[in-house]
Amino acid sequence: MPSRMSTRFVIFLVTCVALVWGMLLHAHMSRSSTGHALQERREVIRRFQLSDLCLFTDARYIRHPVAADLHTPFQDYPLSMEHFPSGSLMPVPPHLRRGGGE
Amino acid sequence: MRVIEKHRNILDFTLSSLARRKGKNLSLVFVYTFVVFLIASVTFFTHSLKTEAEVILRDAPEMMVQRLVAGRHDLIPMSYMDTIRQIRGVQSVTSRLWGYYFDPTNGANYTLLVKPEEHSTSGTILVGRGVARSVRSKQTGTIPFKTYDGSYLFLRIKEVFTAESELANADLILISEADFKRLFAYPDGYATDLVLHVRNANELPTIATKITHLLPDTRPILREEIVRTYDAVFSWRGGLVIVVLLGVVLAFFILAWEKATGLSAEERREIGILKGLGWETTDVLFMKFWEGAVISLSAFFLGILCAYGHVFFTSSMLFEPALKGWSVIYPDFRLTPVISAYQISTLFFLTVLPYTVATIVPAWRAATVDPDTVMRA
The missing domain is CATH 1.20.5 (Single alpha-helices involved in coiled-coils or other helix-helix interfaces)
Structure with a gap:
């Protein structure tokens, strides 16, 4: 040393x-x-x-961003989260959390 | 040689001086390393993902045509294919049948695709690795699908796609046309969207304009737009993460600025004594330069090396919860490292230079004052 x-x-x-x-x-x-x-x-x-990579599968506009509707919110299954900033302010309702999505 | 020896002596003195305040300086290096690690991890991850998407999607369809009804993607009539075929420059038009299925047993979302030339046997399916991992009935190898009328359709897994292709098809289920139509009561004469091949790629924008003119309720999507979407998505994500990190970086800069600009009384006295002992102002500045360089270089190298290991050896372990989000199916993939000397030098100039410069300025102010005044202050 x-x-x-x-x-x-x-x-x-x-x-x-x-x-x-x-x-x-x-x-x-x-x-x-x-x-x-x-x-x-x-x-x-x-x-x-x-047309897309399989990176995120929780919502269709995230699974296929290329083929997604133009700025149509809440377009998926009930457990899907919004990816717009306002979506992070509104959590998933408790009665939906009991499903298989947890 | 004398210059090198002089700098070695100054460096020896600086390192001993740093070692005297071990706790304070080690915590500074730790925080500094963490900040570099976070910024470098985000940079490496988003850049590699963007490059991967760009390479893979080069073979995506040249053009897709969707139909929009009330602002939303809707089924497109097969008769539209004849109209598109008439456009000069269009080589072929094929229809795609695909959709989504939400499996309530495990909360997963599957992408169902019909491709008769790849799979046409009713009662069986070809699935991606993500689907194979998530299904509950692994022993039987059969997935129950709830059809449009509430009855169940049991489809047997015939084959699982390779691990190498997981980034493209982890949630994909290849299903026969008959089973697909039975599952969703899919109407005959309709497709999910159309895929076009053209003779000359330069004509794509002209053909897209002609399609929207002939069929105003459609939306053509070019391959160039597909690649651009991914470029924008990852830049946005990278950008968003950097915005989040900005708080950490600012906190660090306040810490560094505080340390660098506000010399402690002890440090001022040290400078005064050194000048009293005969040190030149330049020697004091060199000492402060080395002090900044030792801390920032150590943090920079440790930070980027840890970031490389984090992103490319542990598959971005720390980012995983955020990336997975609510997904039940998540592809298990390792990114191909894409880093360049340009990225490393940008990180260097963003992290090392500001700290080193900020250390010298207050020292220069203290070193130019009369040693007697500094020691008495």
Whole structure:
């Protein structure tokens, strides 16, 4: 262990810079190695003629934002949450929470 | 060499000085690291998701045509296909049958799709991994669907889609046309929407204009708009999260500003003593520069390294509850890391520079005053 604090700090900085380079390298290598998965997702989109990613499934305007109605609120099943700011002020009524959505 | 040795000595002194106030400085580094971690996590996550959407959706339909009734998406008559086919430049028009099914047994929302060339056997379905995970009757491999008249339709899971495609089809159920129509009493001669292929992609906007002219109750959606929607959605989300984070960042800046601008009496006395011992004003400024640099560089590197691990190794564990929301079906996917030197340098200039500069200014004021006055104050 080096006795000078400055030496220790420089070692710490060099390690951090090396790790950031490693991070960039890992990102680059991951992109090459996940090419197959990406190709498979593209193939699914093409074969099934899909227009959206399956990221959120709680409301249809979030599941298919591309095909959603233009600014039509409360258009889904009763447990769906609004994604407009006003929706966050109005919680789900308690009698609806007893359903399977919890 | 002498310059390097001088700076090493100043750095040694700075580090010892920081170590004397260990508790205060360590908590500052911790808060600073947390702020960098949050900003970097949001940046990495939204950028990777946006890039993924852009790449995958390159193979989305060139154009979709919906029908709107009273401002809402409605079923489109198949006869519209003949009108669209007449437009010069349209290569093919196909209809899509799809819809949603809310499963009250588990609270999940499924997307049901008919694709006769992929699956046409009645009584069986092909499902996404998310659906397979959420169904209650895993042993039988059968899902009961409540039809429009209240009776039940039992469909057997024939195949589960691959894990690699989960981001595209986690909640998807491929169903035969006969079962789909039986389930919803779907009228003949109608489709959910239409999908178009054109000969020349440059003609897409012209064809879309012609469609709205010939069929005014329709809404064409171009592939370019699909990609743009995702770009906007993730930017908005990223933007919203950054707005939320702004509170944390501002609180941090107040803390940093307080520390940087208001030198404590002890620190002023230290500067006075150093000047009394023969330190030049520049040496004092170098010391303060190193003090800011040590804290901000440590926090910056620790913050971005933790953020990278968080987003790409733990699948954004901290963001998961917010992203899942009320969804019962959530795709299990790992984002492909997309980071660049540009992103890292932006984060660097946003986080390291302001703190380092803010540390030097008050020190310069204290260092230019007569040491005797500073020590007596």
